[in-house]
Amino acid sequence: MTNAEIAGHFNLLAQLMELHDENTFKIRSYQFAYRTLKNFGTPLTEMSEADIKNIQGIGDAISKKIIDLIQTGKLDLLEKYLAITPPGVVEMLAIKGIGPKKIQQLWKELDIETLGELYYACIENRITLLKGFGEKTQESLIQSIEFMLQNARKFLWARLEPAAEKMMEIFKTKFSGDEWQFVGEYNRKAAVVESLDFITTSNKTSVTSLLNEGAFKTESQTEYLTFSSPTGLNGKIYFTTTEQMGHLAFTLNCSEAFYKTFSERYKIEASANEQQIFTSAHLPYLAPEIRDSPLAIKLAADNKLNELVTEADILGVVHTHTKWSDGGNTIEEMAAYAKTLGYQYLVITDHSKSAFYANGLSEARIQQQHEEIDRINDKMTSFKIFKGIEADILNDGQLDYSDDILRTFDCVIASVHSNLKMNEEKSMQRLMKAIENPYTHILGHMTGRLLLSRKGYPVDHKKIIDACAQNGVSIELNANPHRLDIDAAWLEYCMEKGVLISINPDAHNLKGMHDIRYGVMQARKGLLTKSFLLNGKDAEAFGKWLKK
Secondary structure: OOHHHHHHHHHHHHHHHHHOOOOHHHHHHHHHHHHHHHOOOOOHHHOOHHHHHOOOOOOHHHHHHHHHHHHHOOOHHHHHHHHOOOHHHHHHOOOOOOOHHHHHHHHHHHOOOOHHHHHHHHHOOOHHHOOOOOHHHHHHHHHHHHHHHHOOOOEEHHHHHHHHHHHHHHHHHHOOOOOEEEEHHHHOOOOEEOOEEEEEOOOHHHHHHHHHHOOOEEEEOOOEEEEEOOOOOEEEEEEOOOOOHHHHHHHHOOOHHHHHHHHHHOOOOOOOOHHHHHHHOOOOOOOHHHOOOOHHHHHHHOOOHHHEOOHHHOOEEEEEOOOOOOOOOOHHHHHHHHHHOOOOEEEEEEEEOOOHHHOOEOHHHHHHHHHHHHHHHHHOOOOEEEEEEEEEEOOOOOEOOOHHHHOOOOEEEEEOOOOOOOOHHHHHHHHHHHHHOOOOOEEOOOOOOEOOOEOOOOOOHHHHHHHHHHHOOEEEEEOOOOOOEOOHHHHHHHHHOOOOEEEEOOEOOOHHHHHHHHHHHHHHHOOOEHHHEHHHOOHHHHHHHHHO
């Protein structure tokens, strides 16, 4: 169980207690536990009971609950509230924009107990009859519910990976004499996966029996088997012969546009593996994750595939948060860990003062933090910490500090964190003004999207990219698997306009630095080349770019 999962139990407990009008003091203590644990640097499962009890702000009562949760997988108090709350009401707690108190109104006053009932009530305009629910709230509910329903049974690639690899391990063990491969959107490393697909030379009847034993629902089609797991994971298993496996795998591993272009230029014949198809076309092998755009075919024909970014090309960790704001580790811990991972530099970008919910830095605390960074830099060798900030883009497009303060930073990432419900005109006004600010180095998570959770505000991508090109501003590819923003589909246009991309983990603890991996996956899908990678520069070159 991860720290985030443990924290999630306390968040849900606090929500349910508020829903049931329980003691405010206890609710706040569980909310604090959630905020403390979600970004806590050390895995709680690897800590002793004594160390857990010594976590700042975690008392004896909550530490005992953490230990019980780790040992049993359950939180008894949470189970108590889940037992007296309809499952649909619990599901409603995930709706963006309304809290437990408003959900309580919907439940108690309108007898609404499911998402479907709530959606229908909104369509019938009944929600506006409740105190505190206006037309805007009702319309927001409709949009949020539609988004949730559209994204049901979809999974973030990063969250699906452990389950996918476990299934593959089981299949290969059970059918050791047969061939098994991933295909489809999971194999192409799509940010969001709807269907986990396999291809195999195994017998369909035997595979069906195995899945049915595991309580999977299955349905047999002519060439494949569909399955649905008890956890809601859907997928397909395609059956073929060894001689045909390469051809079918190739077909399933390509986007429609890629396959169309490839088949128009090259003959695709039956083969045992995909490599033979590329060899016959006199092309180097193209991995499935870069078979989205037909441009990849041209790169392969021109022998330029080695120019695509890899994890090894990332030389510095940009966009990190520490205990100075809402991070789980100190500056020194983050720097030491980045160095052990082989990076040359680290950019500390804690939240700015408007982000009061994240303990954003006041002007006085900025000076104190800079002094601490100077002290740590004096002690470190062959490593550099840059003084940065993630400055909020305010409602009028201004950044969160005066010019006198902004010029004290080595690196300024400008991001929107508030008033996210904007139309395109408003979002563009804010973003364009921030891009034109002479102190902005990097535009952070451009659309504010949270995959499978929040759609993000509407933007004109081309106009933003053009503006970044004109103002010498880099665009962040936020590598957090919940964001992956800017979308990979826009990287070709960024390169066309000469805009550098910074693949940033948005790390709130040591573990978060590893999210760079997901950013690189998406960068490769977008065919980003090394020459357009901002944090592919070494520490000296990166520092010069910031000053320029």
